[in-house]
Structures are given as structure tokens and as C-alpha cells.
Amino acid sequence: MSEPGRGVHDIGGLGGDALDRSEHEHEFWEKRVDALMMLLVGKYEILTVDELRRGIEQLGEGAYEELAYYDRWIASIAANLLEKGVLTSEEIGRKLEEIDERPPVAS
Amino acid sequence: MSEASHTHDHDHAPPTDEAGPLSYYQRLELAVRELLIEKGVLTADEVRAGIEDMDGRSPERGALVVARAWSDPDFKERLLADGPAACAELGIDVSPARLAVVENTDDVHNVIVCTLCSCYPRPLLGLPPSWYKSSSYRARAVREPRAVLGEFGTVIPEDVAIRVHDSTAELRYMVLPQRPPGTEELDSDALAELVTRDSMIGVTTALAPTAERHA
Numbered sequence: 444m445s446e447p448g449r450g451v452h453d454i455g456g457l458g459g460d461a462l463d464r465s466e467h468e469h470e471f472w473e474k475r476v477d478a479l480m481m482l483l484v485g486k487y488e489i490l491t492v493d494e495l496r497r498g499i500e501q502l503g504e505g506a507y508e509e510l511a512y513y514d515r516w517i518a519s520i521a522a523n524l525l526e527k528g529v530l531t532s533e534e535i536g537r538k539l540e541e542i543d544e545r546p547p548v549a550s
Numbered sequence: 551m552s553e554a555s556h557t558h559d560h561d562h563a564p565p566t567d568e569a570g571p572l573s574y575y576q577r578l579e580l581a582v583r584e585l586l587i588e589k590g591v592l593t594a595d596e597v598r599a600g601i602e603d604m605d606g607r608s609p610e611r612g613a614l615v616v617a618r619a620w621s622d623p624d625f626k627e628r629l630l631a632d633g634p635a636a637c638a639e640l641g642i643d644v645s646p647a648r649l650a651v652v653e654n655t656d657d658v659h660n661v662i663v664c665t666l667c668s669c670y671p672r673p674l675l676g677l678p679p680s681w682y683k684s685s686s687y688r689a690r691a692v693r694e695p696r697a698v699l700g701e702f703g704t705v706i707p708e709d710v711a712i713r714v715h716d717s718t719a720e721l722r723y724m725v726l727p728q729r730p731p732g733t734e735e736l737d738s739d740a741l742a743e744l745v746t747r748d749s750m751i752g753v754t755t756a757l758a759p760t761a762e763r764h765a
Contacts, residue, residue, distance in 0.1 A: 455665025455716065456693045459686035462701050467680040471601075472576050477677070478600030479583055482592050485646060489591070492647075492719035496667050512668075512683055514575040521582050530585055538581035547571070 451507045452500045473513040480520060490523050498522045604677065611642055612674035612724060613745035615651075616756075617738045620729040626653075629726070637674070644673040644722075652715060653726040654752070659706045661699070661714045661752035662723040663691035669717035671724045675747055682751065692716065702753045725752040733759050 469477075483490040498519030502510065510518065524530045572580070586592050615637060619626035629636035633649035649671060652660040664670065665688045670678040681687050690698050695712045699705070706712060715723040727749040733741060736759065748754040 454689040457689040459689040462681045464681050474601045478597050517575050517579045542577050
């Protein structure tokens with residue numbers, strides 16, 4: 444939907460399809476992403492809303508358009524925390540492996 | 551903090567809707583959250599409390615503010631002049647972002663959007679609906695607002711200006727809908743029931759007092 448000279452997120456004024464006005468219940472993991480972000484922004488001041496948005500915009504055109512809303516959020520939160528040195532990619536990699544090895548009970 | 555670091559194994563019991571294998575991003579959320587808890591950056595209890603806060607924010611709060619503004623002209627004046635201070639009078643904290651309340655009149659109908667992302671007056675309305683975050687709404691609200699409103703069944707007379715407000719990370723808007731005619735006898739509670747989420751976004755008007763109401 445973007446056009447030359449515009450960032451992938453910069454879509455105000457472009458055309459689009461009719462709205463899908465169906466209501467959406469948030470999944471629990473989506474609320475956790477949201478709550479994490481609010482804590483990092485509010486109480487702990489580790490991230491800002493602008494940094495979240497910048498991280499989302501830097502996902503690039505394909506990812507920006509294909510990923511679901513909170514997929515983009517957690518991707519940006521992780522990227523920002525790496526950039527700030529709060530987490531390292533080794534830590535995240537190890538943790539993801541550990542998660543994969545857990546028995547498949549309800550998370 | 552050390553206490554929390556030993557309880558992280560027990561913090562994913564509550565309502566789960568994650569049937570089947572987790573997606574990459576669901577696993578990433580688990581990884582990031584667990585690491586932040588292990589490192590003592592934040593605690594599992596804080597995440598839980600955050601979700602409870604989130605669940606406690608609904609458009610009913612915005613409706614309370616609107617109903618008060620409809621029935622108290624002095625409050626309305628304060629609300630339009632300084633949204634956060636007026637909301638604080640009702641015990642509603644709208645920080646950290648600033649809040650501007652924009653009033654619908656016989657001459658102007660206001661609509662809010664966030665063209666760049668999804669900024670929204672969450673302390674007053676809760677989490678935004680999916681359509682508010684959709685690329686179609688973000689793109690079209692500022693290009694053809696009357697057509698967008700039409701999809702909500704809202705027709706604003708041609709001689710009424712439509713003003714679309716583009717939100718930012720620092721400044722959020724909420725629409726103060728017009729008080730419907732025929733509501734002179736209603737008290738604040740009854741008035742608040744006429745104020746819908748969509749009317750405070752500006753894609754609809756407030757309900758007429760006789761209209762069937764949906765919770």
C-alpha cells in the first residue's frame with residue numbers, strides 16, 4: 444500500500460479497502476505483550492513509544508505488512524532491548540531453545 | 551526481585567487461548583518476558599497487574615467523562631481546556647500521553663485516527679478495536695472521512711465540517727460527542743449509556759435515548 448518516498452508505515456491519505464469492522468478479543472499473550480511494553484515505557488522508562496514505533500517501521504515492508512499487530516510489537520520490543528543491551532541475542536536464542544524443549548503443555 | 555526470579559515458572563497458568571503449537575512471536579514473548587523477570591528488570595506480578603489494569607479500562611470511563619461534560623458546563627469547559635486535569639477530577643489518570651478533547655458542535659464533527667500507528671486514548675477507551683489499527687482506516691480516514699463514516703452508518707450533513715485529528719505518541723485525542731436531543735430529563739448514569747466507544751472516536755454519534763442499546 445505504500446508508494447515511493449514514503450516509509451512503509453506512512454500511509455495516511457492513501458486509498459484502501461472497505462473496513463473490516465468485526466470486533467476482536469485480545470488473546471492472552473497479546474495482552475502480555477502490551478503489559479510488558481507499558482511497564483517498560485511507564486514504570487521502568489527503558490523504552491519509549493517512539494522507539495517501539497521506530498522498531499516496527501524498521502521491520503521492513505514485507506514484515507510490516509504480513510505480521511500481526513502484536514507480532515510486530517514483540518519483534519520491536521526484542522530488537523530495542525537488544526540494542527540497549529538489556530538482553531543479548533545469545534540469551535534470547537538459549538531461552539527459545541529451552542522453550543522448544545519444554546513438554547507441550549498449555550503455556 | 552530475587553523472589554520473583556524463582557516464581558517465573560508459575561506465571562503462565564491463567565487463561566490460555568494458545569491452543570496448538572506456539573508461533574515464533576508467541577515464543578519470543580515468552581522468552582523476552584522470562585528473561586526480563588529472571589534478570590530482575592520487572593516481575594511476573596507486575597505483568598499480571600498490568601493486564602488487570604488493561605482489563606479495567608473500558609469505554610465506560612470515557613462515557614463517564616462525556617456524561618459529566620454534558621450535564622456540567624463548567625466541567626466541560628475545564629475538560630476542553632485541560633483534558634488530563636479534568637479527567638483527574640473524576641479519578642482518571644490519562645498519563646503519560648497528553649490528551650486533547652475535541653467537541654462536536656452543529657458546525658464541526660471530529661474524528662480521531664493515528665495514521666502512523668495506533669495511538670489511542672487508552673486510559674479512557676481501553677484497547678483500540680482492530681479496525682482502528684487497520685491500514686485501511688489509517689489510510690482512508692484522512693482522505694475520505696465521509697466515506698469511512700458511511701461504513702459505520704454515519705451521515706454528517708454536508709454543511710458540517712469534518713475535522714480529522716491525527717494522534718501521536720505524545721498527544722491523544724478523544725471526541726466529545728454532541729448530547730442527543732430529548733435527553734434533558736436524563737441523569738448522568740442514563741446519559742453515559744448513550745455514549746459509545748465509536749462515538750468518542752467520532753465514527754458515530756451518541757445513541758438516541760430511545761435507541762436499542764447494545765452493551
